[in-house]
Amino acid sequence: MPALRALPPRPAHLAVAVGFAIAGCLAGAYYHPAPWQPFDVRAYLLTVLIALPLALREKRPFPVLVITAGGFTAYLLLGYQPSLNFWSPAVAFVSVAAVERRRRAGSGAVVLAAVIALSGVCGRLPWPVVVVQAVIVPAVAATVGLTQRRLAQRNAELRRLTALLGQQQRQEARRAVLDERFRIARELHDTISQHMTIATLQTGIAEYTFHADPAAARTALGVAATAGRDALDELRRLLIVLRTHDVTGADEGPSARGDAGDREDPAAPVPDELLAGIDRIPALAEHLEVTGLRVTVRFLGEPRPLHPGVELCAYRVVQEALTNVVKHAEAAAAEVTVEYREHELDVTVLDQGGPAPGTRAAPTRTAGGPVRQAARSAGSGHGLIGMRERAKIWHGTLTAGARPEGGFEVRLRLPLGQQLPGEHHPPRPDRSSG
Known part of the structure; x- marks a missing residue:
C-alpha cells in the first residue's frame, strides 16, 4: 500500500522496539514500589515480548497490536507495575490507524482502550482518570496515524504525478x-x-x-x-x-x-x-x-x-x-x-x-x-x-x-x-x- 512507503524504514522500527525493551527493563529494575510484584525474570521476558514486536509493525500492524496488548495484559494481571510498557500498544495502534481499513482500525481502538483502562485499574487510579485515559490515548494515537496516512497518500500522489510528468x-x-x-x-x-x-x-x-x-x-x-x-x-x-x-x-x-x-x-x-x-x-x-x-x-x-x-x-x-x-x-x-x-x-x-x-x-x-x-x-x-x-x-x-x-x-x-x-x-x- 502507498501508506506503507511513507512509514519510517525497518531499521528505525527495530531501533524503536529495542529502545522500548531496554527502557521498560531499566524502569522495572530500578522502580518496583509496593504492592506490585518485584521485577523478576518473567517480567523481563514479558517486557521484551511487549516491545520487540514493534519492529514488525510496518508489515503486520494489527497482529503486532494484538501481541503487545496481550503481553501487556498478562504483565498487568501478574501484578507488575505498568511502567513504560504502557506505550507499546499505543505505538502499535498508530501503525494500525495509518494503514488498516476503518473497521480494523476501529477494532484496534477498542483493544487499545481496553488495555489502557486495565492499566489504570491495576494502577489504582480514580475512575474518572481511567475513563479519560482510555479515551484520550486511542484518540491521540489515531490522530497521529491518520496524519501519517494522509501524508503517505500525498506522497504517493506526488510520485504518480512526477512519473506522469516525466513520461510527458x-x-x-x-x-x-x-x-x-x-x-x-x-x-x-x-x-x-x-x-x-x-x-x-x-x-x-x-x-x-x-x-x-x-x-x-x-x-x-x-x-x-x-x-x-x-x-x-x-x-x-x-x-x-x-x-x-x-x-x-x-x-x-x-x-x-x-x-x-x-x-x-x-x-x-x-x-x-x-x-x-x-x-x-x-x-x-x-x-x-x-x-x-x-x-x-x-x-x-x-x-x-x-x-x-x-x-x-x-x-x-x-x-x-x-x-x-x-x-x-x-x-x-x-x-x-x-x-x-x-x-x-x-x-x-x-x-x-x-x-x-x-x-x-x-x-x-x-x-x-x-x-x-x-x-x-x-x-x-x-x-x-x-x-x-x-x-x-x-x-x-x-x-x-x-x-x-x-x-x-x-x-x-x-x-x-x-x-x-x-x-x-x-x-x-x-x-x-x-
Whole structure:
C-alpha cells in the first residue's frame, strides 16, 4: 500500500522496539514500589515480548497490536507495575490507524482502550482518570496515524504525478525530435528539389544535343552548373537557418553582421536576406525560365510587412508548386498570384496543362522535350505533404487539384496577424518573367 512507503524504514522500527525493551527493563529494575510484584525474570521476558514486536509493525500492524496488548495484559494481571510498557500498544495502534481499513482500525481502538483502562485499574487510579485515559490515548494515537496516512497518500500522489510528468516530458522530447526531423526534411525537399530538377533536365538536354548542337549542349551544361551552385548556396543558407534560427519564429533585435571574411557566429540571429520571402518569387520565376516554363507573377492588394515565417511559407509553397509543374506537367506557362487581403494572404499557382496557345517554346525546351518527358515521374507525394504541413504551422489551408478547364491549381490561404514594427515595403507593381 502507498501508506506503507511513507512509514519510517525497518531499521528505525527495530531501533524503536529495542529502545522500548531496554527502557521498560531499566524502569522495572530500578522502580518496583509496593504492592506490585518485584521485577523478576518473567517480567523481563514479558517486557521484551511487549516491545520487540514493534519492529514488525510496518508489515503486520494489527497482529503486532494484538501481541503487545496481550503481553501487556498478562504483565498487568501478574501484578507488575505498568511502567513504560504502557506505550507499546499505543505505538502499535498508530501503525494500525495509518494503514488498516476503518473497521480494523476501529477494532484496534477498542483493544487499545481496553488495555489502557486495565492499566489504570491495576494502577489504582480514580475512575474518572481511567475513563479519560482510555479515551484520550486511542484518540491521540489515531490522530497521529491518520496524519501519517494522509501524508503517505500525498506522497504517493506526488510520485504518480512526477512519473506522469516525466513520461510527458519524454513524449514531448520525442515529439520535438520528430517535428525537427520533419522540418529539416521539408526544408531540404523544398530548397534542393527545384535546383536539382533544373540540373537534371539541363544535363539531359546536353546529353541529347551533345553531337547535334554543341553550342546548345554547352549552354545547357552552363545552366546545370549554375543550378548546382545555387543548390549549394541554398543548402548553405538552410544549414545556417537550422543551426541558428527557428524559421517558424521571429527573432527580435538587429541582425549580427560582420566583415565578409569573418567567421559566422552560431549564436547570432540569421540575417533577413537568408530567409526567402515573397519578394523573391519573381526571381524564382525568372530562374525557371531555363526549363522552358514561362511564369507570370502578379501582386494584388496593398503589400505590407509580414511575419518572416509567413513569407517563407508562401515562398516555399510557390517554389514547390512550380517545381512540380516542371517535373510532372506538360504546361508551357504558369501563373502565380499573390493577393494581400485585409486579414489573409492568398497565394495561387496555376498551370495551363499544356503549351500555351500562340507561344513558341524556347530552344532549350524544344531540344530538351524528350528529356523532360523522361524526367517526369509519378512523384512521392512528399512535396504536397510538405506544403500542407507548412500551411498548418501558420494556421492556414492549402488546396490542390485539377481544374475543370484543364491544368492544375495550388491555392494557399494564410491568416495574417500583427505586422512587424519598423518595416515598410513599397507597393510592388505587377511583374512577369519569361
